Amino acid sequence: MPRIDRISALHDDLLVNILSQVPTKDAVTTMVLSKRWALVWTMVPKLEYEDTSKEGGKNLWRLVDKSLQLHKAPVLESMHIQAERQFTDDADVGKCVSYAVDHNVREISLIIPSFILPSQPKILLLPSNFYTSKTLVNLTLSCSALVVDVPSLACFPLLQTLALLNVVFNDESSHARLLANCPALSYLHVIRYYSDNVTRFIVKVPSLKSFTYTDNHERYSAMPLVLDSPGLQHLSIFDYGDLGSIQNMPHLETAYVGHLVPQPNDKFLRSFSSVGSLHLRLMDVECFSAINFPRLMKFKLHLFKPSFSELRPGYSEYCSLEPLMLFLHNSPILKVLTISYGVGLYYEDLPLSWNQQRSVPGCLLAHLEIFVWDKFGGRRRQERECVEYILANSKCLKTATVLPRCSYRLEEKEKMVEDIKSLYRVSTSSQLITHSDSTNPGRATT
Secondary structure, three states: OOOOOOOOOOOHHHHHHHHOOOOHHHHHHHHHOOOOOOOHHHHOOEEEEEEOOOOOOHHHHHHHHHHHHHOOOOOOOEEEEEEOOOOOOHHHHHHHHHHHHHOOOOEEEEEOOOOOOOOOOOOEEOOHHHHHOOOOOEEEEEOOOEEEOOOOOOOOOOOOEEEEEOOEEOOOOHHHHHHHOOOOOOEEEEEEOOOOOOOOEEEOOOOOOEEEEEEOOOOOOOOOEEEOOOOOOEEEEEEOOOOOEEOOOOOOOEEEEEEOOOOOOOOOHHHHOOOOEEEEEEOOOHHHOOOOOOOOOEEEEEEEOOOHHHOOOOOOOOEEOHHHHHHHHOOOOOOEEEEEEEOOHHHOOOOEEOOOOOOOOHHHHHOOOEEEEEEEOOOOHHHHHHHHHHHHHOOOOOEEEEEEOOOOOHHHHHHHHHHHHOOOOOOOOOEEEOOOOOOOOOOEEO
8 A cells, every 4th residue: 555645734834834844954854755845845944953963063164154045934933053063154153143133033042152262262242233133032042152242232122031151242332232122031041160350240221020040150150130120029049259239129039149258248138128038048147137037937057068169268167056046036937947057077076056945936926837957967066956946836837847967877777767756746647758759668758
């Protein structure tokens, strides 16, 4: 019985939609199937070029050049280019971006390798028409040789999502001009390159709803972030230096802050007072002991101690758990508390302060439902007393999870688990979990 080519009988619009779901390299190869297929791929509105081969990206850029010459779709929805090995020059990139903008592109993603041979330095520049795109909605730029040079007349009226990953700016104010001309921007992701020509990174975007920021500059260097976006709802910051100025964020719902500096002050955290869910990764918790968090319902604290090789002048080896209790007093409706006490083995004998509290925090008496202490160090009496205090005073507790550090020997862990089980819990209906797999028989108790 002869085979029937049912796919070729489909309407062109349906075939184009099918080819839009595969990488452009695969779509182009369909032209050899028959005359019927020869030109179908040229109408595909999504161009996706990705090269992960060990041979490099020379073939990739040849494919990009040839396919753009034959491409006939009047409107381009998206262009995605990802090369891992072979570097290219600005003529290739400029041609691609210019073509996309001229065809009313809505999404551009350029992920180009940053490796540059010292003997062949290259600088990538974007074409002038790029900075006045009236249709661009989503933009990702990733390449440390890409220089973002924003003219005074730049304008991206529809841009909503922007990712600037390890790019270089032409001058101190280029990034500010770019952001100032994105009136619809709602999501911003920035990874700072160590030599990106910017000292103070200013983010002043009234429309911004979500911001992710990572500073890769040398640890403890003074490269401040200045953030003034009162509409923010979600914020994630990982920073080794000066957070500079962070203005009030009354609508903030979730925040992650990894601020790995010795003895941070509380100036930046005061702007987080209205947050509902907060995750802090700090070296010292003293900075948030005097701040009120009236809306906070979920809190995770990761106390981080650097290795001895990372210690800097001014860093204190002394650690205190007392600010944590002050924090609980200032978080009246807290329901979820997670503590990850990430100190290395070398720090287990360092001084640790813990004193019985005169009054019980209101959140323990009336709201706390979930309590987690990860990497519990039962060798330290103060850690045990802190856990014991929380279990003995959390009247609404539903689940308590206390997980010993994985570095401990099995016998020591088992002894620690039995000790944890013996602690008094005022909430008699609460479940106690002492193993990462709560379904393991004998590891969970009520």
